[in-house]
Amino acid sequence: MKWAILHAVSILALVHIVYCIDHYRYDDLVNVLQRVASDCPSITRLYSIGYSVEGRKLWVLEMTDNPGQHEMLEPEFKYIGNMHGDEVTGRAILTSLVQYLCDEYKNGNTRVEYILNTTRIHIMPTMNPDGFEYAYDYVERHGYRHWMYVGRNNANDVDLNRNFPDLFPKLYNKKLRNDGQNHHLSYSTMYSEMLRENETLAVMHWLDDYPFVLSANLHNGELVANYPYDASRNTYINEYAATPDDQLFRQLARTYSKNHGEMSTRKTPCEYGGDVFVDGITNGASWYSIRGGMQDYNYLATNCFEITLELGCIKFPAKEALPGIWDDNREALLAYIEQVHRGIKGVITDENNNPINDAVIEVDGIDHDITSTSTGEYWRLLPEPGTYRVHASAASFIRETKTITLEPDGVAMVINFTLHSFPMDNETTEEPVTDQVDVDKIVPICSGYRRWFYIFCWNIDR
Structure with missing residues (x-):
């Protein structure tokens, strides 16, 4: 009887979500987010990371058991939708996801409780609210279209998924020079401020403010989970560009596709052209190469691992199709969030138990720290x-090494490190027995160049 009641409650919650799913114009979207924050104040915090070109706030709903604060060793996760304004599925299902998590947490869904109690989740339904409004107005006048580009770009007519700093010249230059820097690649702040759009800069600053671990960017136009790199060595050639974490990214992409209602099993391409991808996943550069993409920037400039989810052939599906799309994606959205708990985590301190900032964590065989x-x-x-x-x-500390074995149990293994300072010259003249720190030589590339000199410098670096 108890399980029958719980099942009935779950069904009612699902019906509520299906009934509420919609495209939502900007003001309506904000009202939904505010209502969810009001309905579930103990697990939500609504905040903005900045403004679009036309002055609309870029809203994020944080969902966790202690909103507004980072808890030690609790990973931070993010979903971003509607980066291209005419690709609206991500916007709709992320709005449904926040309602679902709120309702199911209140209903005592143990899986949702565990996710929110162990993860700090940030959900941005729209990164391009201006573009969406243009796309919505076009649909209102002309009806739904299978394929459309109206509203794809932001209000300045810039494709936001080509607007992030292109760090590949620096990455390849460092590999040629063998100087060791394979992570957190820097860029000229002045140059970035000149060329970045409001929405792009807001996300870049957001990445600086939170220690994100895992992310997904939701698009439309195909049905596939796309993993980095998005850019090939030669921009004009579509060829597989594997990251050092290629095996991991394949697992992450496959997690979403296998839990989606159709992504991994689809047998026919999109009606207006496209591909059928094995297991519903693809390397971005193998599919088609782009520069300045958000998922590559996440990987090369921060600690965050991001994939791009193409959630359907039709960019702006009719409202009547949204409940079925939500059903296809609900389990995949949850399963992908749970992947943030794979691998290892821990705290790095000195011998006096003081935390060490910017310590480097290396894994043998994976050239990305x-x-x-x-x-x-x-x-x-x-x-x-x-x-x-x-x-x-870390600089001035003796490197520490540990060997660990991971099982596929979905729980990150806690591996803490205590680093000891190098002994002073007057204490000992012996060489330390353990491995010593490799101090990376950071070679600034193109830093401070004006915009019109940057292309020249970029070509030399390549």
């Missing part, structure tokens, strides 16, 4: 199962 936060925390997503040799190092 991550760094610790100001509180000494780190999260390192890794393929499972597997055995790994992990190193933690």
Whole structure:
């Protein structure tokens, strides 16, 4: 009887979500987010990261058991929708997701409770509210279209998914020089401020403010989970461009596609042209190469691992199609959030238990490092199962190494490191027995160049 009642409550919650799903114009979207924040104040915080070109706030709904604060070793996750204004599925299902999480948490859904109690989730239904309004107005006048570009760009007619700093010249230059820097690649702030759109800059600053671990960017136009790199070495050639974390990204993309109602099993291409992808996943550059994409920027400039989800052939589906689309994506959205708990995490301190900021975490065989936060925390997503040799190092400290074995149990293993300072010359003249710190030589590339010199410099660096 108890399970029958719980099942009935779950059905009612689902009916509520299906009934409420809509495209939502900007003001309506804000009202929904405010209502969810009001209905579930103990697990939500509504905040804005900035403004669009036309002055609309870029809203984010945080969902966790202690909103407004970062908890030690609790990973931070984000979903971003509607980056292209005419691609609206992500906007609709993320708005449904926040309602679903609120309702199910109140209804005692143990899985949702566990997700929100162990994860800090940030959901931005629209990154391009201006473009959406243009697209919506066009649909109102002309009816739904299978394929449309009206509203794709922002109000300045810029494609936001080509507007992030292109860090590949610096990455390849460093590989040629073998100087060791394979993460947190920097860029000229002045140059970025000149060329970045409001929406792009807002997301870049957002990435600086939160220690995001995992993310997904929701699009339309195909049905596939797309993983980095999005850019090939030669921009004009579509060829597989594997990151050092290629195996991990394949697992992450496959997690979404396998839990989607159709993505991994589709047998026919989109009606207006396209591909059928094995397992419903693809490397971005293999599909088609782009520069300045958001998922590559996440990987090369921050600790965050991001994939891009193409959620359907039709960019602006009719309202009547949205409930079915939500059903196809609901389980995949939850399963992908849960992937933030794979791999290892921990705290890096000195011998006096002080946290070490910007300590480097290296994994043998994976040429991409991550760094610790100001509180000494780190999260390192890794393929499972597997055995790994992990190193933690920081300037003026002796590097520490540990060997760990991971099982596919969905719970990150806690691996803490205590780093010891190099002994002073008057204390000992012996060389330390353990590995020493490799101090990266950071070679500034194009820093401070004016816009019209940057292309010339970029070509030399390549």
